[in-house]
Amino acid sequence: MSNLTPREIVSELDRYIIGQHEAKRMVAIAMRNRWRRQQLDPELRDEIAPKNIILMGPTGVGKTEIARRLARLSGCPFFKVEATKFTEVGYVGRDVESMIRDLMEVGVSMVKKEETQKVRIKAEKNAEERILDLLLPAPKSQTPAYANGSEYEPAPEKPKDDSTREKFRKMFRAGQLDEREIEMEVTVQSGAQVEIMSIPGMEEMGHNMQDMFSRMFPGKRKTRKVKIREAYEQLIEEEADKLIDMDTVVELARERVEQTGILFVDELDKIATRHEHGGGTDVSREGVQRDMLPVVEGCVVNTKYGMVNTDHILFIGAGAFHFAKPSDLIPELQGRFPLREELAPLHKEEFYRILTEPKNALTVQYKALLKTEGMDIDFSKEALETVAEYAERINEESENIGARRLYTLMEKLLAELSFDAPDKSGQSVMIDKDYVRNQLEEVTEDRDLSRYIL
Known part of the structure; x- marks a missing residue:
């Protein structure tokens, strides 16, 4: 996690966002407190909960940009969601816990990208050897070492092939073969594309069903002609996937999401209930707030990657609050957003x-x-x-x-x-x-x- 000081965070935000100094200071302190928490003993660390924030102000003044830039600076998993997309459990629509599943997807993608960069040099080397194997096919009696899905190992070559192989290697590295076409096997989509309609609140079951069908009907491979440069990039991805341990990626991603994840909940004012009015829409809005409360307060959410604890995820709420006020939120939810800052309109x-x-x-x-x-x-x-x-x-x-x-x-x-x-x-x-x-x-x-x- 980034160890930028609050002053450095504000300075970096100033490079992209004009004004709103107080809001920048508030989020900078919140991020520094997360770093400070990581330096504590585990026993005390688990007792310190994040101080969630509400940013108030008209559209276009920098609320979303502040949160997005903050996540980039800190290298934290970040996901933006609109509160109006959620409905109370029992109604058709997205359930509140889906935002944790989406954040976990972001975390897995982020960690996988980082792990890919770590093995890229080896993946490039293996991909280069596979390109040369395609240009200079081995005798049919020889089976490539990677055919069984294991890490690539060059097949034994006869001494007479060395000079030709090295000549092709030099030409490939010089870019002289980029536009040349070769035949290679590529994965195509399976014929069975099944769309699962999930019951509200049971989206995870739908994801599991889709995963099951994808394993039952894996993608087929077929041979087609591609340019060497395109084939090289595809082979790098394949080799990197073989070198990466996805179990480790998921475990690292879960830890990062739980300890440093940021969820930006926009349009929070749209689900605030104005108590002087009654009716079905207000009941539904209050239901969304009550569903959101345990997630913000801290609970365990089931995702396709396992259970994710939300105790230390930072929630940043935002909204114009022209007609509603933060005090129109249910009291329990108000208490979970102790920090509030109003952003100034632009002139x-x-x-x-x-x-x-x-x-x-x-x-x-x-x-x-x-x-x-x-x-x-x-x-x-x-x-x-x-x-x-x-x-x-x-x-x-x-x-x-x-x-x-x-x-x-x-x-x-x-x-x-x-x-x-x-x-x-x-x-x-x-x-x-x-x-x-x-x-x-x-x-x-x-x-x-x-x-x-x-």
């Missing part, structure tokens, strides 16, 4: 900083995209200030969608240049204030039109 100054400061700013992205066509574009300070001004104005006059407003404005601003870019290779274009106003004129002139701009 002209923040929009300008979003266009200029982040490492992945929209201006940087569009410059790189048009550079592929040989066109150089640049933006004047006044031009970007004008775009920021339009974004603020439209958000005020129509729905406030935060920084997402910039995506539509920038796309509309550069639509003409993007269309003509292949014909203007080698040209340089400076986008100034007047150009921005000309391109976005219809947006400002017709107030009704602005409400249709996403």
